[in-house]
Amino acid sequence: SRTYLITGAASGIGEATVALLRSQGHTVIGADLKDSDIAADLSTAEGRAELVARARELTGSRLDAVISCAGIAHFDPLTIKVNHFGAVATLDGLRPLLAAGTAPRALVIGSVDSVHPTDPAIVDAALADDEEAAVEASRAAVDRGEGHLVYSSSKAAISRWIRRCAVTEDWAGAGIPLNAVGPGVIITPMTQPLLDDPDMLRLVEQSVPMPLHGHARPEQIAPLIAWLTSPENTHVTGQVVFVDGGADAVLRGDRT
C-alpha cells in the first residue's frame, strides 16, 4: 500500500480520488481549507509552509505520490494564486518527501480551459515565478472585464510548468513522473451552479463541447488520476491528459 497526499481533498475531484485510493487500501492524507487531515490555505505563504510542515509530521517525511487538486474558478486574482502558485508550492514543497518514497509520482489537475484564449501577461509572470506580477496582471484582466482569462491562464501556466519541470534533474532525474490531467466539465460543487442555470449551461456547452458521454462525474476521472500516480506509470511524464469527452479535439482540431 502507498501513501498519497491530495490537496483539495474535501470536495469534487479530490474527494472522489481520495475515496478511490482508500478503497484500494492506500493511505491518503487530505489537505484543504477545512474538513481535512491538514487545514491549509494554499493561496498564502503561511498555508503553503503549513502544508509541507504537517505533511512531514504525518508521514515521517516520506510520500509515494502527491496529487494537487485544490483550485478555484473565480474571476479574481485569487485564482492565479491558488491554481498556479498553490500547486507549484505543493509539488515543489513536497518533492523532497517524494524523493524518499517508493515509485514516486506527482500530478496536478489542469483543465481543457488551458486551450482557450489566455492572457500572456498572467502566464508569463506565473512561469517567471513572479506572484506579485501575476496577481497584478490578473487584476488588470478583471478590471477590463476579462476575468475569465485569469482561470484559463492559471491552467495554461500550470500545464506549461509541469512540461518544463517534468524533464529536469529534479523530476525525471529523480525518477518522478510529473503530469497533469485536463478535465472538461466535471459535475462538482465548482460547476453545479453553472449547470443549474440555463443561460450559463448554454455558455458552458459552447465553450467546452463534450460529444462523448457529456459532462462527467468525478468518479469517472479518478481512475486515470490513480493510474498516472501508480507504479505502473513508468514512462508517461510531462503530459496534460485531457479527460474531456472530446472537447480538445473539437476546439483544436488538427492542431495537436
Ligand code: NAI
Ligand atoms: P471543488 O470546488 O469541488 O473542489 C476544490 C477544492 O479545493 C475545495 O474543497 C476547496 O476548498 C479547495 N480549495 C480551494 N481553494 C483552496 C485554497 N486556497 N487552499 C486549499 N484548498 C483550496 O472543485 P473541483 O471541480 O473538484 O475542482 C478540482 C480541480 O479540478 C480544480 O483545480 C479545478 O480547477 C479543476 N477542474 C475542474 C473542472 C470541473 O469541471 N469541475 C474542470 C477542469 C478543471
